[in-house]
Amino acid sequence: MSTTTVTQSAAVDQAAPAPAPGPARRRGERGLARTLLSHGLLTVASLIALFPIVWLVFLSLGPDKDDYLHPGRIWSTMTLDNYSFVLQETNFFDWLKSTLIVSLGTTVIGVMIAATTGYAVSRMRFPGYKKFMWVLLCTQMFPIAVLIVPMYQILSELQLIDTYLGLILVYCSTAVPYCAWLLKGYFDTIPFEIDEAGRVDGLSPFGTFFRLILPLARPGLAVAAFYSFITAFGEVAFATTFLLDDEKYTFAVGLQSFVSEHDAQRNLMAATAVLIAIPVSAFFYLVQKNLVTGLTAGGTKG
């Protein structure tokens, strides 16, 4: 009997707007000392959060590779030369291309494959449902050490070492269950009445999904896409192992290669790091609020 759908009232509640931020407790009762303490703590925390990044940006402006040891010198010799060097003389754009191919490839495959599954586990209680959810969760906790050796062997047998496709396939092993999990959380928040209306109008479950739910779920799809994008973007272990040709490096590998290739030219490393970080971080800020909601909702809800 455990067939379809979650109770309607839950669905309605989920669709309701979020409660207004800030609890109503102790209105106007907070003392000045407490306010000052809060500001103090938050300021200290903000400085700690900010400092390593600011420091990296600051060092990237110093012209000499040992400037990180003498930061005082940078003030008088500040320059953007490191940036122009990185953009013109290194493989930066090759790395950008590889990173984009691998990350976007993973994202597209991950989201496309995961979408129907997320819908199925959100709406239907089929036999084996719990086991399936458990498998999805388990794949989240695979240490890279479990898959990296067999993956390496299999990919080398298939001649896929040092190819983008190989890396994309490897990343899909984490991106697909991840997206499915995340999208389930998002689909749960779409009122079930919409499905019912679709069914009453004679749509099949597939029709309901593609015509009604998928268009509504666009923000959720965007979040899943972004999440798999940054996961693939920032992955280090597989990329380091499976990419051999330095023109095919992703950023995560390319940045490391500076250590040997450019004799630890820290100023250039810092400039590269900043160039990589800016677009990703900027984009991150656009979606960060949705990221958490999606993740924790997917994790806690049945």
Add this chain to the structure above:
Amino acid sequence: MTVAIDRATGKRSGDRGPRPGLGRRLQHSYQKYWYAYAMITPVVVVLGALVLYPLGYGLYLTLTDADSLNSARTIGVNEIEATYKFIGFDNYADILWGETAYDRFWSHFIWTIFWTAACVALHYSIGLGLALLLNQKLRGRTFYRLILVLPWAVPTFVTVFGWRFMLADSGIINSALDFLHLPTLAWLEDTFWQRFAAIMVNTWCGVPFMMVSLLGGLQSIDSTLYEAAEMDGATRWQQFRYVTLPGLRSVSSTVVLLGVIWTFNQFAIIFLLFGNTAPDAQILVTWAYQLGFGQQPREFAESAAYGILLLGILIVFTSFYRRWLNRDEQAAI
């Protein structure tokens, strides 16, 4: 946010009953299952091909003596056939109670457990503290929030490089310590300080996720509960203990589980912070990687065996964790 609302109405997956008007559709339940299975097929196929098959293959490898010298490989135009052989459970026995088992496995095991516990405890407590601070009516709290999320927004491999500059022998941290007439520390050489630095960097990277998640949890706690508690004369601590913490329970349990899994498997921070230079600061994941890819010959079989052991540890932990969570509640998943 949806979580706590769900809790507030007391609905759980176990409460679902058949809805009226469904009789006709129930008759065709087999048809519905067919749809469900068709919908999950792509993921099942992908998981089978990309996760289960490699996992099975990896399990098989752990029962052999495969390394980079006897595996199939291509040198120039010559293709060399694999010559490794089946040796049963020798790898596991060697890892767990071989001659140098303590140095190779158990010391890393203890450090990994300590690392995970310390990092998650720090992530959670600092994250909760900041979330509580941000959940007040405070001027500029959106601004604080944006800054505090920054460590999460920047890719880890970028920020770890920033930390390496700071932790270097004459980097800014040691300069500052020197300025304060404190002893400077060999952050990247001495084992104790390597471990300390690793935990510090990982804490810095991991707090924002906890903070944002818990802030979401806090904002979804019904404010009338606090009013009621105040009416009953509850102190601030009592409100925290009996309203806030239970209200955060479902969010907490998820983020702690994710935190444990992520920290246990945290590869990038230790790998990028130390490379191959710190054998004693390696957690099991980076240690297994080093066996398989960071040395010659590459010990494929042993590395895979480490991987399987790691997975075993996590699965055991997760099962117990879920059982502990569900001791008074129906399973959520």
